[in-house]
Structures are given as C-alpha cells and as structure tokens.
Amino acid sequence: xxxxxxxxxxxxxxxxxxxxxxxxxxxxxxxxxxxxxxxxxxxxxxxxxxxxxxxxxxxxxxxxxxxxxxxxxxxxxxxxxxxxxxxxxxxxxxxxxxxxxxxxxxxxxxxxxxxxxxxxxx
Numbered sequence: 001x002x003x004x005x006x007x008x009x010x011x012x013x014x015x016x017x018x019x020x021x022x023x024x025x026x027x028x029x030x031x032x033x034x035x036x037x038x039x040x041x042x043x044x045x046x047x048x049x050x051x052x053x054x055x056x057x058x059x060x061x062x063x064x065x066x067x068x069x070x071x072x073x074x075x076x077x078x079x080x081x082x083x084x085x086x087x088x089x090x091x092x093x094x095x096x097x098x099x100x101x102x103x104x105x106x107x108x109x110x111x112x113x114x115x116x117x118x119x120x121x122x
Contacts, residue, residue, distance in 0.1 A: 032099060
C-alpha cells in the first residue's frame, strides 16, 4: 500500500514538472505579430500594388522560421495612398491565420497604381 501511494505521488510530481517545462518552452518562443512585418514594410519608399509573401524567418530571424506572411497592397486614393493588409500564417496545422493587421501608407515616390491609370509602372 505504501509503494502504491509513493508511486502515485511520484507520477503526479513528474506530470506537474513536465507540464511546467512545456509551458516554459512555449514562453521561449518569440511573440509573432503582424505589426512587426508592417513596421519593416513601412520603411520602404515605394509601394507597388499587388501581393507579396514569404517566410517570416527571412525578415525577422531564425526564431520565426515556419511562420509565413502575406502582404496585399492596394491604392485607395489617387494621391499614392495605399492600404496594405498583412497576414501571418501559423506553422501549426489547424491554426492557419495567426495575426492580421491593416495600415494606410502614403508613398508619393511609388509608381502609378490602378487609380492613377497605371499598372505599377511610370
């Protein structure tokens, strides 16, 4: 009887430690937010209408490998004002969209867009 109580307590402690280690590993992962991609993208002087995608690790470092991003740029006013939508996709199956954000960027040096009778070319 004493051995059963001992092993029951030992396995309960091991389960508690295992759960704590899993939570600690989760906290070590970088916080992924579409605002980080928007911040990098906002540093450009020119925006061309269209869609761009890639691996988030290429932009933010190896800690973000596996996450992918997509940005869609659309001219919303004829004065080179663009709405850019950013979406981060999770590498975890069943959780495709991880984060989304939209922003407006004014880029007067951008090539003519659809509202300026252009196709993204001067």
